[in-house]
Amino acid sequence: MSAATTFTVPPELSATEPPEARGVARDGVRLLVARDRGPLQHTTFRGLPRALRRGDLLVVNTSDTEPAAVDGHRGDDSPVTLHISGPAPDNLFVVELRTPDGRRVTDARAGESVRLPRGVVASLLTAHPDPRVIEGSRLWRARIPVAGGLRPWLTDVGRPIRYSYLRGDWPIDTYRTVFAKPGPEFASAEMPSAGRPFTPAVLADLHSRGIGVAEIVLHTGVSSLEAGEVPLPERYQVPTDTADAVNATKEAGGRVVAVGTTVTRALETVADPAGHVRAGAGWTHLVLGPDRSARTVDGLVTGWHEPTASHLLLLEAVAGPRLVGRAYSAAVDRGYLWHEFGDSCLLLTSRTAYRPV
Template sequence: MSAAAFALPSALEAREPPEARGIARDAVRLMVAARSDGTLAHRRFTDLPDVLGPGDVLVVNTSATLPAAVDAHRPGGAAVQVRFATAAPHLPPPWWVVEVRTAGGAARLRSVRASERLALPGGASAELVAPYASGSRLWLARLDLGTEAGGGLPAYLARHGAPIRYPYVPRAWPLSDYQTAFATDPGSAEMPSAGRPFTPELIARLVARGVRFAPVTLHTGVSSPERHEPPYLEAYAVGAAAARLVNAARGWGGRIVAVGTTAVRALETVAAPDGTVVQGAGWTGLVLGRERGLRAVDGLITGWHEPHATHLQLLEAVAGAALLDASYRAALERGYLWHEFGDSHLVLP
């Protein structure tokens, strides 16, 4: 079995938050994979302070999840769902990148065409101008929020939107279930889910253990269960304090552990070949894998990714092919749960 090519049984798709399954956020399962000796340990996320040590640094994403799915109608009246992926890179409002799906969001709608104007709630509209980035899934759209323009798109979505969910999650859950403990800066179309198991109590235990936190921001776009394209441009920011902390930790021998592939992407965007990190902000199109390995990040906390997902290339850069394959084989055999409400995977050097 390859970590990039396996069959995911539907029984291993997490269909609801762990709290709805009767366990706490931080009680999900945690597989700890050590690259140094190839061992796998099966624990709970609450065990994290026992696995990390004084001087280690967790790089966390402060992006908050937007209620980015909005019901809309095509010119003929047919119901659709519009998913707001990201602000259009390098273009001012009212330009936005969107995905158009069938009513309820179950599948991508392939019949939309350029110049279609979709009617949004509250008298707003979105004109589809052109396919985005030479693709066929996302569209560059011109928004007109009309009388609801006050506060911009985040305020509009707060009134009319709902969290994005895929068919493996059969019922709606409140936006609070899609936020992490670090969420302070609204901007992600989908939750940076690797950070979901952290609770204030667990964070306090980690701080008491001597683990430091380096906040960065990367606003995620929409994922694609149908096609696993390389990442699109995403907005990121790495502040001076986070850069200084990461550089200092490398000097004192601490491990830099990113919480999620989003945190990896943000930090590696501003990492020099020798691993030194500098302050930076903008748009990143960085693709990490065999050709461009990791410079600043030593370890990674993440969820379990779908077969052929491009995130697996990044994971291979962290874990190596053999350990990654062993981890995914063990996760399937032991019934770990996939997706944003599922279990966790920690890779350490």
């Protein structure tokens, strides 16, 4: 994070429950619109279509959210919560251990077993991503043998991953966006939350104003990155129709607006130095930041991230440190709410549109 984006979030700005529990509709959360030219604007998410222009293209993530938290016990019988971040090679899974009150477990060791519901046992094999670590890793590669498959078991015994700032237990549908499409593979460990405020009414307004919507998939792992920790590889798919829509939008002078850091990472993974994108799928290792700025994404719909989050470097790679810093300073001053059930921001740049040679 640059010096331009330096801030402190007061505890009272954490959204501790879904907006619906506060009497606010999904699309009724606040929206800060920040352009690199002109003043900041404060509206609600229902006003998003009015902040865009005919010919712009929104790109959304259709990844579903898994009930990826399971309660269990360690070898000494102490309670623990296992977060399943996603698949790893050799039929393994990347997992994280948390205490029942949400703190990271710092003394887990390779070879340890965790007893889970219905007789399932998770075996921690090696630290992730560095297998040389023997003790104290945040993430582990684990074997979780489940008769009948992991996902049906999770449907019965799992719940959404939740952190200590949240109050209450909320059903899995609370953690799904309007775009979520269940599929055959393990999806996101946590909700692609930038898309949560979208509703059919917002989508209808976008359509009526000539603003397009295209889809990608990026399955995200646990979001509990520590200070200085870079994003880990994630699975993505950018279909041909979306690549064509992005390129046509750029050629016509429109703006490509990513809904969330997940969409930004996927699109930029398949963007060439001129900003032209191609269809693609696989694992992305791309880290956007000072050494790699955005090439094709002109704007970003996003929630509000913690001061030490690597997501801020991605935001700066799209919109620049000055604009991101202005937006975050205003959000703190005006009491915007943080985290997955909080308020939203639209960052828009005036980057020169891509023109094919």
